[in-house]
């Protein structure tokens with residue numbers, strides 16, 4: 001099958017070519033993001049593969065349908081960047097990668113927490129300059145602290161299990177209760193219960209309900225000095241409100257692998273340019289903020305599973321088989 005792979009990085013191309021041996025799809029790689037201005041590149045490709053920052057909106061889907069595309073395969077779990085109702089309307093099916101090493105993201109979230117709390121990012125820079133002083137590097141013991149997991153699905157539960165093994169009290173906030181989360185010692189609380197947390201880690205998807213779920217109101221009620229970790233989606237946090245909370249000292253630190261306006265920034269080398277985004281520049285200027293560029297998923301195991309699953313979905317479409325990882329439009333899910 002002819003496949004247009006958008007936002008294709010070098011590390012993906014080599015691995016996709018290896019994994020494609022035996023399946024023999026005709027893969028064409030594009031550096032470009034898929035967006036209204038680039039959608040015409042996909043004309044004549046039955047399948048189109050995208051990543052987190054491609055914008056698969058109605059306009060793009062209309063163009064894809066006109067060009068004969070039947071499948072959009074996103075190389076990630078989240079699908080907030082795809083207009084599912086428009087896809088259904090234009091007869092384009094959508095698949096994602098439901099299950100790929102959730103450990104990769106959970107372990108990275110733990111890494112961010114440890115670095116943020118114990119100021120590893122600052123110590124690294126200091127010692128490179130020959131400065132071995134400890135002033136400003138004090139953290140707190142995690143044992144006996146309360147860690148809130150917002151979204152206790154696959155990643156949130158693994159994150160909770162690791163934090164429980166540190167001796168933390170793990171609390172969870174979710175619209176669905178997970179027996180696995182309770183089995184690892186997690187205790188469910190309501191939104192107000194999150195106020196007792198020393199650490200809050202975001203693991204729910206971005207939906208209209210979760211957009212800015214952490215806003216000025218939430219941040220005004222968190223425990224003073226709490227640390228906030230977000231490896232899920234940038235839109236979960238009102239970034240301006242987070243900056244205010246950092247300035248007032250209400251928030252003790254922020255570590256984000258995702259950022260609301262990341263599509264303009266992430267996965268590019270902008271080191272020789274003046275970055276026009278004042279918000280990210282302000283964030284980066286804080287000593288108690290760590291920003292990484294959406295890399296939590298980025299392990300060998302996860303990447304192999306992501307790309308292997310993507311090719312498998314394309315083969316399923318070609319063979320006329322049911323699509324194991326199909327995402328249905330919301331109203332179909334309810335129907």
Ligand code: NAD
Pocket residue numbers: 077078102105150151152153154155156173174175176203204205206207209210231232233257258294295296297298
């Ligand atoms: P999952 O579906 O297993 O779990 C998500 C959980 O969030 C579910 O338990 C769900 O009930 C809960 N949830 C949904 N709406 C909620 C709400 N309004 N309030 C509270 N909880 C709510 O998903 P997962 O595999 O654990 O992935 C979680 C998220 O992690 C993804 O949606 C994605 O955005 C993000 N992610 C990030 C990276 C990265 O590299 N940074 C990689 C993979 C996934």
